[in-house]
Amino acid sequence: MLENKAASRYAKSLIDLSTEQNALEDIKNDMVVLEQVIDGSPELEAILRNPIVPLDKKAGILEGVFGNSVHQLTKAFLKLLVNKGRSALLFGIAKSFITQYNQIKGIVTAEVTSATELTEANRTEITAIVKKEIGANEVLIREKVNANLIGGFILKVGDKQFDASISSGLNKLKKEFAQGIV
Missing domain, CATH: 1.10.520.20 (N-terminal domain of the delta subunit of the F1F0-ATP synthase)
Structure with a gap:
């Protein structure tokens, strides 16, 4: 420290x-x-x-x-x-x-974990969303591919995370079934 x-x-x-x-x-x-x-x-x-x-x-x-x-x-x-x-x-x-x-320059790093490699359209859309939500001047995207996600993506910017992966949705559904909510 x-x-x-x-x-x-x-x-x-x-x-x-x-x-x-x-x-x-x-x-x-x-x-x-x-x-x-x-x-x-x-x-x-x-x-x-x-x-x-x-x-x-x-x-x-x-x-x-x-x-x-x-x-x-x-x-x-x-x-x-x-x-x-x-x-x-x-x-x-x-x-x-x-x-x-x-x-100082207003540059943020967005870590995107997806089931498949991102397309240029995906990168552009993610950049636009992060710029709008965070107010960043520039967005650097670090990409990771994780086939276990099945589909969708996980976006991390700083200490914030947005999980839009299919595996996360399935796990949530699984828990709801186990608790008898559905």
Whole structure:
């Protein structure tokens, strides 16, 4: 929990600084890459979290991985975190930065679980509904296919969930029969 608070504060500071320097979009792109790289490399995450690995080695590894492909502000930020012994927070900071960025820009993520792959018309309709109901500027859709749903879909946006799956309807009907309601 404390790690999340610290990561959130570092992310907020980086957002403020990057906004001040008109580099918010560049830094957001760097944070997306950073999150993906650390998430995809358990070895890198282990090195960043390991207090035994010398700070200069961690800095060298990050320089080798990201080199000149990131904004100068991101490079300076990474160097500062490593020198302060806070490299274990990098993954959390990247995630928190992206979350805070999305809040600032009015971007929401809708998780859609359906029995079959969504069509483009489905995506457009879901996007329109979420924009209208939530008041979002942009909707990112994460799709999952679960054949156990039989048909329909489950839509999650933040802490809200709408279940329009056939399996859910069947389970509800089953419970009603068991209770003798129907």
